[in-house]
Every structure is written in C-alpha cells, then in structure tokens.
Amino acid sequence: MIVDPWTVKGDIDYNKLINEFGTNKITEDIIKKIETHTGEIHPLIKRRIFFSHRDLDLILNEYEKGKEFALYTGRGPSGHTHLGHLIPWILTQHLQEKFNVELYFMMTDDEKFLHNPNLGLEEAMTYSYENALDVLACGFDIKKTHIFSDIEYAKTLYKIAVQIAKNVTYSTTKGVFGFSESTNIGMTFFPAMQAAPAFLPSILKGENINCLIPAAIDQDPYWRGIAREVAPKLGYPKPAQIHSKFLPDLGKSGKMSSSDPENAIFTTDTPEDAAKKVMKSFTGGRTTIKEQKEKGGNPDICPVYDYYYFIMENDDSKVKEVYEDCKSGSLLCGDCKSTLAVKVKGFLVEHQKKREKAKNHVDKVFLRD
Amino acid sequence: MIVDPWTVKGDIDYNKLINEFGTNKITEDIIKKIETHTGEIHPLIKRRIFFSHRDLDLILNEYEKGKEFALYTGRGPSGHTHLGHLIPWILTQHLQEKFNVELYFMMTDDEKFLHNPNLGLEEAMTYSYENALDVLACGFDIKKTHIFSDIEYAKTLYKIAVQIAKNVTYSTTKGVFGFSESTNIGMTFFPAMQAAPAFLPSILKGENINCLIPAAIDQDPYWRGIAREVAPKLGYPKPAQIHSKFLPDLGKSGKMSSSDPENAIFTTDTPEDAAKKVMKSFTGGRTTIKEQKEKGGNPDICPVYDYYYFIMENDDSKVKEVYEDCKSGSLLCGDCKSTLAVKVKGFLVEHQKKREKAKNHVDKVFLRD
Secondary structure: OEEEOOEEEOOOOHHHHHHHHOOEEOOHHHHHHHHHHHOOOOHHHHOOOEEEEEOHHHHHHHHHOOOOEEEEEEEOOOOOOEHHHHHHHHHHHHHHHHHOOOEEEEEOHHHHHHHOOOOOHHHHHHHHHHHHHHHHHOOOOOOOEEEEEOOOOHHHHHHHHHHHHOOOEHHHHHHHHOOOOOOEHHHHHHHHHHHHHHOHHHHHHOOOOEEEEEEEHHHHHHHHHHHHHHHHHHOOOOOEEEEEOOOEOOOOOOEOOOOOHHHOOEOOOOHHHHHHHHHOOOOOOOOOHHHHHHHOOOHHHOHHHHHHHHHHOOOHHHHHHHHHHHHHOOOOHHHHHHHHHHHHHHHHHHHHHHHHHHOOOHHHHEOOO | OEEEOOEEEOOOOHHHHHHHHOOEEOOHHHHHHHHHHHOOOOHHHHOOOEEEEEOHHHHHHHHHOOOOEEEEEEEOOOOOOEHHHHHHHHHHHHHHHHHOOOEEEEEOHHHHHHHOOOOOHHHHHHHHHHHHHHHHHOOOOHHHEEEEEOOOOHHHHHHHHHHHHOOOEHHHHHHHHOOOOOOEHHHHHHHHHHHHHHOHHHHHHOOOOEEEEEEEHHHHHHHHHHHHHHHHHHOOOOOEEEEEOOOEOOOOOOEOOOOOHHHOOEOOOOHHHHHHHHHOOOOOOOOOHHHHHHHOOOHHHOHHHHHHHHHHOOOHHHHHHHHHHHHHOOOOHHHHHHHHHHHHHHHHHHHHHHHHHHOOOHHHHEOOO
C-alpha cells in the first residue's frame, strides 16, 4: 500500500492509514454532532466514504460557541475532472450549504506543472479554469466560494508561503513527502504553497478563522506535516481535516486516475461514452451467468457496486438491494451495469448543464491578486 | 577564503575566484571595446573594482550588431544601504546612461526574511523601499528603471521561477550553494526567484533580450549554477555578468557589512557620524608618527586608502598621490583620514539630497503585479 499525494497504490487499508497518520475515525458520536447542525447526515459521511478526521470535533465545538470556520479544499489541474475528484467537492458543497461558510478552493497548477514532466504551465492553468467549472457545477454558493490558481494568486500565496517555508527544512519534506536529492526545488517548496490557504481566511479577514479541509486522505501529509506544525508558530489555528476514501476506477483495482482514461469517467465525457465505459467495467461477477446465479457475485471487490455506494445512489435501501441481489445471484452484472450506466448518464447530463451555466460566472469566483 | 552569497570571509584572492568560478578577467581589450560605446572608462572598471566578467564580450558584440540588452542587479534589503552596496549600483547607473538601456532591480526581501532568523517580513519589505531610495539617488533614469520587491512582484516572478525550478534539483542547490538538510525550503527555492529576472526583460518585451548583470562576485553562483544552466532549456539567452570586488569595512579586514555598523558607513548616517567613523578607521599606518615618517605606511592593507580607490576619488592622479605619499611617509594617517572624512561628508550630503528627492518618484519605478 502506497498512499501519498502523488501515488495511491495497492490494497488500501483505511484503518491502517488512521493509525499511521494519527487521525481519528468518524464515529457515531461525531456524526450525531454534525447532525445537530446539518439536520441530516450526508451519505458520504453515513457510508464512511469520509472515514477519518482530525479536530473536526474541535471545529464543531467552537462553531457551537459561535466561532465560524472556513472550508478549504482543492484540485491538481493536470487534466479534466473525473468522478473521483467530485467526492470531496460534493461533501464540501454540502458543508458549505449547511454551515453557511466560505470556501477557499486552490488549483495547484504550479505543483502539477512542477511534478509532471510532460505538462506545460499554460496547459495546467487552462485546466484550472476547466476544473473550476466542475467545482461550480457541484452547486457551491458563488458568493461564498473563492477559487484561485496558485500561479494567478501567487502574490498573496507566496507571501504566506515564505512565512511557512521559513519554518520547514528540506529534511522535514524528505521525511514527510519522501523527497530526495533529485526532487526539483519547486516541488520541495510547494508544501509551503499548499499549506498557505489554511491560513488565508484568517489573513483575509484579519482575525483567526478556523479552517476545515475536506480532502482525500492522500493529501494528509500537507496538513499533518506542514500546516499543523507551522500554524502555532505563525499564530494561526491548526487546520482540521475530514478525509475521504478513493473512488476506485473501473478496472481491476486502484483509485480512479486520469492516467487510465478508459477506466475513468470524466465530467467532459459524453454521457454515451461514459455509459460505454461502465458497460466495459470490471466487476465482482462470476465467469458464467450460470455460476453467478448459483454462487452469487462479489460486490466487495466490484467497482460497479462501488459507484452505487460512493456517488450514484443516495437511497441506502437501494444500495443495500444491489449488494444483496448481487450476493444472492439474482442480479447479474450486465443488468447491474445497465442500471448504473443510466444513472451515470443522467448524472452527467445534469452536471454538464450546470457546468455550462458555470461559464457565466466562473470569472467572478476566481481570486486574483 | 569563503565567498558565497551569504558569507564573504578571509583574504580574498580575486584571481583565484576567476579560476574557481570560471569567469574571465576584465582585460585591456574588453575595456577598449567598452570605451568605443561609452567614450570614457569608468574608474570602477579602469581600477578593476569590476575585475571579472562572463560573456560581456558577447553582449557588446551583439549590441554592435543592433541587439539591445537590459541590465539586472539587486539588493538584499536586510538593513540600510552602506557604501559597499553602492559600488555595483554606481557602475550600473553608468552603463544605463551610456548604453541607454533598461534596468531591472530586484529587492530580495523574501530571501533576507528566509535567511535571517531575526528579520521580519514586513521589516524586510520596508527596507526594500528604503534601499530603493538609495538606488534612485545613484542617478538612474526613472523612465528606464524598474525596481521590484520579490514579495510585491511575486505573481510575475513566481510564474517564471517555477519554470526555472522544474529544471533545478535540490542536489544542484546543495552543490552550488552548499545547502544542507537543515536549510529551509524557502531558501532552497529562492535561487529560482533570483534567477527569474534574468529572463524578465525577454518575457516583458515578448522577444529575447540579452541581460547583463553587474553585481559583486559573491552572487555568481546564482548565474553560473542556475540562470545560465536553465536559460537554454527555457529558450532564453544566458545572462552575462560583470563582477565587482568587495569594498572593505573600516575595521581590520573584510567586506563592509551591515552586521558591523561601527565599521560601515550607511547612506542614512549623518555626515558627521560618518566622518567620525572614518576618523576611527583602522589604517595601514605605523604605530608611531616617527616610524611612519621614517618607514612610510602600507596603503595595500589600508581601508582608508581603499575608500579613495573604490569610491571617493575619481581623479587617478590624486589616488596615486595618496598611495605614494603614504608609502613615502609624507602623508600621515590622521591627515589622510581627515581628507577622506571631508569627502565622505560631501558625498553623503549630496547622496542624501538625492535620496530625499527620490521619495517623490520612488513609487513610480516599482513594478507591481
């Protein structure tokens, strides 16, 4: 198992990550606490797609005492958005709506350019814009949403980043991120850039604002190793986190990845193409229909089931039905995929409508120096 | 002997630096070449205070063919300007005037903040402004002079710096600058920031512009190890350099340094205080007047003589007179210091007048994003 900001590989043991990273499980207690504010529990939390947190309880306790918080999340714009990217954004939108808070959304075009030998800087910046359309399509409140590209917002970010960087040695980044002598100096500096927005709400408002970061667990080193370590030195609150699991790709295993486009569903795919990808998906089914009917399928290793569970079916009873009907052999993979394909098509049609509309106001939500 | 951007120590063997850094001596041939354009030879060149160069001949050859160049130099704003800082600026002003070219002047407030544990960021930024007054007091053409603070101009600079950084490993900076595991990640990134303005004229003009950097030799690693290495990869011309020696302080030895304020003359010192510092200077004189008259003094180890030679006396015959009269014993240290003190006072009175006037237009010369 490798889980770091650039590589997610192997069978991911999320409980092990909680231990390794020193985070806390999302428990029934904290879910109840959230519910007192949101009035409902989002499926992504109920189903433990968001499975881990750090200081979410503190954020909520202080919120109860009247202390506001801001949300911070982001995206590495190295290509078009796929469904896996949407998971944290969907919950972030829900939290923004329920808590009525500001969101700061970082497009790390610098990092994607620095990390990827084949990606040009202007190309990464173009994806910042393209991906921002998908962010807005998730339904964020444009009055309370501030998207920024690291390159376009560098004047503000660099000033914060140097203050962070002064407190972070190369040796620390080596330990936290596994950087080596052959890592370029843009990458070794970048953790200071990624940590900066955790303090941005406090800086922009001129008073300390708590910060909650919903993001996939692979981003945790930035918060654990940099932002939270440096926060007290600079006089800001330590940012809190809520961590999500990875949406698998449609292949045999692994996190959905842009580098394997046949097994990923992009928001820019035509609904028909996306449906075709679903129909070609790997499943937990048996080799023959006869065997499947007799022995049942295995939803636990099946990305098709995962799609229902992660993102495509909010009704718990229907998810349960898929699971049980698969297990019992009464639901065959072809039918299961067909149903999912219809859902994915519907989702994309809706998303793409909203994405198109977002073009009218995307410029307004971008922070620029 | 240690000569790097942060430490200049020991007896400096400038010929050895030429060999170590792989630069070229300023020869009579290149001086003649300069003279065809300037009509005169500046004392700082004639006296080999600027003693070394890299590709100055290429810059001049291309200039003769009609290809313009830009000047780039800078300052680390960790305190007030002293006379040692002025040396490269005086020649830069001369070159700007004679060649009628643009100057890009960088205030590395980021680096000074990152390097100095006791310097605050706002403090460094304040010195950027204060030091800029001294730059302008040197007589630069304000229409062709562009000063910028790294922090204030970070949007433009960071975008260039990440392109440089992508081509520079931590290992390279370790070799070039002696960075170690305990170096902070702002410092390891900074070489990309300092190299960036070498390409700024090309970027701002939209066509490749040659760049000539007049600066003290301690800054050479940035050009040799970073800017010139990366230039061809990014499609820009390699920047050329002309290197100066260090104005000694008024103590027993060493480069004039802000960290030893009693032995440095600041442009913000009152002329009277500066004169007092001169009168307390170490000299190459003998222990008694009698001995001095008999055996003569030693101008070769005398900072008072160096002040005449570097900056305070443009008339070669008068400098020669000081040297010979010291050697012969006819000029005593007290008199020699008194004459220098008058010159320093006069210089400061004039400089401070121009510095005061610069407050009226300093805002106009600052580049901001």
